[in-house]
Amino acid sequence: xxxxxxxxxxxxxxxxxxxxxxxxxxxxxxxxxxxxxxxxxxxxxxxxxxxxxxxxxxxxxxxxxxxxxxxxxxxxxxxxxxxxxxxxxxxxxxxxxxxxxxxxxxxxxxxxxxxxxxxxxxxxxxxxxxxxxxxxxxxxxxxxxxxxxxxxxxxxxxxxxxxxxxxxxxxxxxxxxxxxxxxxxxxxxxxxxxxxxxxxxxxxxxxxxxxxxxxxxxxxxxxxxxxxxxxxxxxxxxxxxxxxxxxxxxxxxxxxxxxxxxxxxxxxxxxxxxxxxxxxxxxxx
Amino acid sequence: xxxxxxxxxxxxxxxxxxxxxxxxxxxxxxxxxxxxxxxxxxxxxxxxxxxxxxxxxxxxxxxxxxxxxxxxxxxxxxxxxxxxxxxxxxxxxxxxxxxxxxxxxxxxxxxxxxxxxxxxxxxxxxxxxxxxxxxxxxxxxxxxxxxxxxxxxxxxxxxxxxxxxxxxxxxxxxxxxxxxxxxxxxxxxxxxxxxxxxxxxxxxxxxxxxxxxxxxxxxxxxxxxxxxxxxxxxxxxxxxxxxxxxxxxxxxxxxxxxxxxxxxxxxxxxxxxxxxxxxxxxxxxxxxxxxxxxxxxxxxxxxxxxxxxxxxxxxxxxxxxxxxxxxxxxxxxxxxxxxxxxxxxxxxxxxxxxxxxxxxxxxxxxxxxxxxxxxxxxxxxxxxxxxxxxxxxxxxxxxxxxxxxxxxxxxxxxxxxxxxxxx
Numbered sequence: 001x002x003x004x005x006x007x008x009x010x011x012x013x014x015x016x017x018x019x020x021x022x023x024x025x026x027x028x029x030x031x032x033x034x035x036x037x038x039x040x041x042x043x044x045x046x047x048x049x050x051x052x053x054x055x056x057x058x059x060x061x062x063x064x065x066x067x068x069x070x071x072x073x074x075x076x077x078x079x080x081x082x083x084x085x086x087x088x089x090x091x092x093x094x095x096x097x098x099x100x101x102x103x104x105x106x107x108x109x110x111x112x113x114x115x116x117x118x119x120x121x122x123x124x125x126x127x128x129x130x131x132x133x134x135x136x137x138x139x140x141x142x143x144x145x146x147x148x149x150x151x152x153x154x155x156x157x158x159x160x161x162x163x164x165x166x167x168x169x170x171x172x173x174x175x176x177x178x179x180x181x182x183x184x185x186x187x188x189x190x191x192x193x194x195x196x197x198x199x200x201x202x203x204x205x206x207x208x209x210x211x212x213x214x215x216x217x218x219x220x221x222x223x224x225x226x227x228x229x230x231x232x233x234x235x236x237x238x239x240x241x242x243x244x245x246x247x248x249x250x251x252x253x254x255x256x257x258x259x260x261x262x263x264x265x266x267x268x269x270x271x272x273x274x275x276x277x278x279x280x281x282x283x284x285x
Numbered sequence: 286x287x288x289x290x291x292x293x294x295x296x297x298x299x300x301x302x303x304x305x306x307x308x309x310x311x312x313x314x315x316x317x318x319x320x321x322x323x324x325x326x327x328x329x330x331x332x333x334x335x336x337x338x339x340x341x342x343x344x345x346x347x348x349x350x351x352x353x354x355x356x357x358x359x360x361x362x363x364x365x366x367x368x369x370x371x372x373x374x375x376x377x378x379x380x381x382x383x384x385x386x387x388x389x390x391x392x393x394x395x396x397x398x399x400x401x402x403x404x405x406x407x408x409x410x411x412x413x414x415x416x417x418x419x420x421x422x423x424x425x426x427x428x429x430x431x432x433x434x435x436x437x438x439x440x441x442x443x444x445x446x447x448x449x450x451x452x453x454x455x456x457x458x459x460x461x462x463x464x465x466x467x468x469x470x471x472x473x474x475x476x477x478x479x480x481x482x483x484x485x486x487x488x489x490x491x492x493x494x495x496x497x498x499x500x501x502x503x504x505x506x507x508x509x510x511x512x513x514x515x516x517x518x519x520x521x522x523x524x525x526x527x528x529x530x531x532x533x534x535x536x537x538x539x540x541x542x543x544x545x546x547x548x549x550x551x552x553x554x555x556x557x558x559x560x561x562x563x564x565x566x567x568x569x570x571x572x573x574x575x576x577x578x579x580x581x582x583x584x585x586x587x588x589x590x591x592x593x594x595x596x597x598x599x600x601x602x603x604x605x606x607x608x609x610x611x612x613x614x615x616x617x618x619x620x621x622x623x624x625x626x627x628x629x630x631x632x633x634x635x636x637x638x639x640x641x642x643x644x645x646x647x648x649x650x651x652x653x654x655x656x657x658x659x660x661x662x663x664x665x666x667x668x669x670x671x672x673x674x675x676x677x678x679x680x681x682x683x684x685x686x687x688x689x690x691x692x693x694x695x696x697x698x699x700x701x702x703x704x705x706x707x708x
Contacts, residue, residue: 270316
């Protein structure tokens with residue numbers, strides 16, 4: 001490789017945080033993103049108010065996980081809300097952001113300008129993926145915060161009863177809630193990579209979003225068909241509920257590690273597929 | 286519109302290479318290679334792990350059985366995976382699990398605690414009986430810890446919930462996180478004397494391979510062959526494989542029971558029950574990890590958390606019942622055992638049994654059709670009847686209300702019924 005080609009690399013690497021920062025700003029400045037985050041924040045509020053109103057009716061057995069615990073401890077609203085939004089709602093918002101990431105730029109005709117800038121396709125893709133992952137964490141954090149505030153306002157808080165029946169101080173409960181949120185956000189990484197790959201396939205943002213969300217629905221439905229149990233462990237949502245294992249005493253790591261491994265695998269496979277597609281494709285728009 | 290080709294002069298996209306058609310294929314090779322590598326790892330690693338057990342000094346079957354019987358593992362913690370595939374007919378509601386759990390009392394040990402009419406405490410979601418019945422089907426993960434006979438804990442790991450059974454000295458607690466309810470009873474030591482010690486000792490913590498292995502070895506007599514079949518690695522430990530197989534029992538549906546015995550401590554680490562028809566083991570109870578160190582003392586402390594519904598159960602209501610043999614029904618009040626060993630069949634006079642002919646004929650063709658779906662009509666010298674089949678346990682319900690149950694084939698059941706009719 002000639003020195004002429006390697007020379008520009010240094011300033012570009014230094015500029016990476018700026019590129020990522022502008023990409024993140026771009027994502028979160030969109031009205032669509034703000035609206036999705038607002039709806040996500042509304043879910044814990046709705047669940048909390050509903051549980052609060054219906055408390056007089058006795059136990060709330062059934063329904064999503066952790067629901068029956070909310071009246072004892074507001075912190076459980078965090079876990080109940082995350083369990084409620086994780087199967088569809090949360091990944092749907094991620095699917096919109098991931099699906100739009102490259103295809104949206106192509107659709108609006110801005111991708112060519114990004115490519116004209118001396119950034120390199122691989123780096124552009126990496127930045128797009130990183131911005132999507134940041135959105136995964138932000139969306140989860142929004143649910144966490146909304147649920148925490150609602151839970152503290154509407155319900156008593158105090159010692160937290162773990163799934164194993166052990167009581168831990170509220171502070172430890174809170175740190176476990178943070179760990180749960182992190183686990184939930186990481187659970188979405190594989191799907192984010194899948195969305196990114198879909199996004200590199202088409203020049204239409206809407207098509208990419210619809211395909212990504214459609215894939216989510218399909219995979220979730222496949223996950224409920226018992227005849228397909230042989231492939232279930234390889235579906236990306238299979239271990240999503242493993243975040244609850246953080247609430248056991250001691251923590252049961254099996255499912256969590258398997259989840260992170262699977263997400264990592266999806267990220268590598270679809271990330272590299274997106275890279276293979278994006279770096280060899282002709283961009284016409 | 287001019288195309289922007291992937292030829293932008295960047296270091297990682299060298300000029301001139303982009304047009305080569307092979308290039309895209311090479312790049313797509315990366316994800317394909319990752320998938321292939323993963324598939325190979327997933328497929329090959331267990332296969333490689335299976336081949337070549339560890340080198341251990343030879344041991345005879347008798348020595349190994351003695352080692353199991355004499356194993357004094359008082360302190361242990363680990364994770365147990367239970368897989369049961371009884372091949373129950375697809376039935377709505379609880380009939381399936383009742384039918385499977387009952388007759389299969391000798392399996393992982395849990396089923397022998399089948400409820401026998403305790404209505405009072407059964408209403409608490411945290412009462413142990415119903416929960417342990419769940420283990421009779423599907424896949425479950427248990428975390429066990431024990432520290433001597435007085436302190437045991439079993440946690441049933443469920444999706445986003447957990448069920449705990451904790452014995453600490455005189456207290457037995459159960460906690461169900463799904464319904465946030467607890468169940469408590471006193472395990473009074475003493476008054477029942479030594480005879481009660483057996484069931485009491487392992488009553489709530491015998492969902493481990495050890496208890497299953499002991500049940501089988503206890504039942505071993507002249508009709509059983511016991512042999513050692515090489516070595517294996519279970520939960521990362523070296524183990525001998527003990528094979529217990531039926532002898533001279535032509536109608537039995539059981540192929541063999543395999544017990545992996547830890548070479549160092551004599552603790553059974555894995556128990557599988559194979560069906561004669563082949564396929565996956567009917568029951569597979571195995572440690573996925575095990576630690577023979579002392580569990581932390583806090584594991585056995587339990588205080589019902591604030592806001593928990595606590596159900597108090599009378600002590601001794603749940604104990605003192607006979608352990609069921611592999612081929613006996615635990616809650617049958619009066620039954621005869623026909624035959625012996627693996628081929629034995631239990632005969633129950635149960636006038637109100639489901640499927641008794643009199644009721645069915647009146648129930649119309651729809652019920653008849655449904656019944657035909659999961660039963661098979663048979664007839665013999667005993668009259669007419671229906672056979673309900675699972676992979677191991679079969680039951681023959683005759684039209685006069687007698688039920689024959691055993692780990693034998695349909696022919697074996699008919700033969701036993703005929704022999705009984707001749708009497």
